[in-house]
Amino acid sequence: MRQALEGSLAVAKAVALCRPGVVAAYPITPQTHIVENISKLVADGDLETELVSVESEFSAASVVLGAAAAGSRAYTASSSQGIMLMAEVLFNIAGLRVPMVLTCANRAIGAPLNIWNDQSDSMAMRDSGWIQLYCADNQEAVDSLIQAYRISERTELPVMVCMDGFILTHTLEVIDIPEQDKVDRYLPPFAFDRRLDPSDPISLGALVTPEFFSEVKHSQHAAMQKALPDIVDADKEFKKLFGRDCGGLLAEHGDEEATVAILTLGSIYGTLRAGMEAHKSRKKVKLIHLRCFRPFPEEVLMAALDGVKDLIVVERALSPGLGGIVGTEIRAVLSTARKPPRVHNVAIGLGGRDVPLDMFSRLLEALKNGSIAEFSVFDADLSRLPEEDR
Template identity: 55%
Template sequence: MRRQLEGSRAVAEAVRLCRPRVIAAYPITPQTHIVEHLSQMVADGELAAECINTESEFAAASVALGAVAAGARAYTASAAQGLLLMTEVLFNIAGLRLPVVMTCANRAVGAPINIFNDHQDSLSLRDAGWIQLYVESNQEAVDSMIQAYRIAEACELPVMVCMDGFFLTHTFEPVELPEQAQVDAWLPPLRFSRALDPVAPATLGGGSEPDNYLEYRRAQHQALDHAADEIVSTAAAFQSTFGRTHGALIDGYRLDDAERVLITLGSVMGAVRDTVDALRERGERVGALKLRCVRPFPAAGLVHALRGARRVAVLEKAISAGAGGIIAAELRAAMHAAGIALPVDGFVGGLGGRDLTPASIEAVFAASAAAGPAPIGCQFVDVDAADEAARPGE
């Protein structure tokens, strides 16, 4: 049914349709509404799950870990400092190969403290061993939550669905919610082969020595690599059942004959599409590409999709302080490894909730077009002009 819902409510409805048996969370803006709605559904008897308000995010992630280890489908959600407080547990979940699914309501990381959106929280955890999907709209958030459980359980890897705080979590827009019977048929109950069972005692997460730790880590890396196929096939299966797709690993927009391409992730992609249309009307051969999946990093897909491009700009809402844009660096590495000399201009903007306006997106296209042969390393978008003038060469 198509409904006009707040993003948080829409995600909660999607989670309900997936029938988790354990929900554990600690509230943090802008994630709070999601778990409030889920808690209400459990209290109203609409969702047969154990809803646990934990004493911290560390505990919430630990409960999700334990629940899946015991064979129950589980859900948690967090953001910003809360997500970072989960860090140790998130690495453990991934290392134990537990199919936990969570939502990150993307928010800036302090200090300075800031409740608004950027991608610093989840991108800082890109090495944790989780599959990471970034969504553009609330419809994609709903559909990706349902896909996430299927991907996680097929790969025995955890999945983090990243949706922009406020820009999506607090936005009312139409979403099509599938019927319960459809989801039940598409997503059967979790059957976790390694579930702990007192009848057949086993250890999950024993110690590892120098003679086998490296092999475990290699296996985890390979599992993430192989997960790309599962993400693609799940998106295709979802489309054939539910009639919608948002791309799988990447989603190109007007890439045919595009000479200049802007790559971004998350909710700003909608405004980027509008900007591409406007520039196309002026005769500029531009296109855009949404990076839906950050882990596993779709290097081969990007190389293929950008084969016709002469120049690429990456616009991202996070920074590896002291190095520059994270996605720009990874894209440059992918191109270099493929032997392709494609200039990749790096842009960082929209941090701490600053709106990336149509004008700022156009300015990024323009700066990339005007740049010389050497790519722009890391340029900050919409920074105070006086500040910029005082520190040239940035």
């Protein structure tokens, strides 16, 4: 049913459709509306779940770990500092190979304190072993959340669904909320073979010595790579039932023969798409939305970049002292390509800085006049900085 809903409410409804046994969360802007809406659903009797209002994000992650290990579908959500506080547990969950879903309402990490959107938080967790799916809009946030459980429970890998804070979470969109019976068909009841069970009392979280550690880590890496077809499959199956998809591992828009491509993650994709439609250019350009950042979809990306001569990687985070995070990874991946495109990497929209519609034109202009650097915080006005800090 199509409804005009705030992103957070839509996500809350999607969570309810997945029938989680346990939800644990700690409030943090801009994730709060998701948890508040879930709490309301529980209070109104529309969602039967154990809602655990914990004393920290650290405990939120720990509670959902315990819940999933004990055999329940579990959900949590956080942002920014909260994700940082969860960090130790997030690595742990992935290492234990326990399935669950977390929504990351992307927000900048302080200091300086900033409550607005960028993707520094989820990017900081890129090595945690979680599958990361980025959402271009709120419909994708809803659909990806439902898909995330299917992926997670098939692969026994945790999934982080990333949606830009405020830009998506606090924005009203017309959203098609799936029907419960269809979701039930799509998502079988939670089953986790290694769950804690007195009838078969296994021990989870053993000490692994150097003798075995490398193999355990290899298997985790291999599991992530093997999850790629599961992610694609989940999207395809979703389309069969619900008539729409999220593009699998990545989505493309624009000229198939394009020689210039702009790749991004999250809601900027929509902004650039609108910008592209407004932009009158003879140049063949296409947009790529890298939906699945972990595991990294190397093959699909290479195929998408076939024939592209210039690639602009636009991201909402950076690794100080190196530059872009996604850009750097793509450069690394392309090093084995036959005719790799030139990669230009920009960070924009940090800490909630507005990404205007003309950003598309500005990026192409910069590419055209050669002013686009290997990496830059593209929308930073350096004149506002003292000379020595530029």
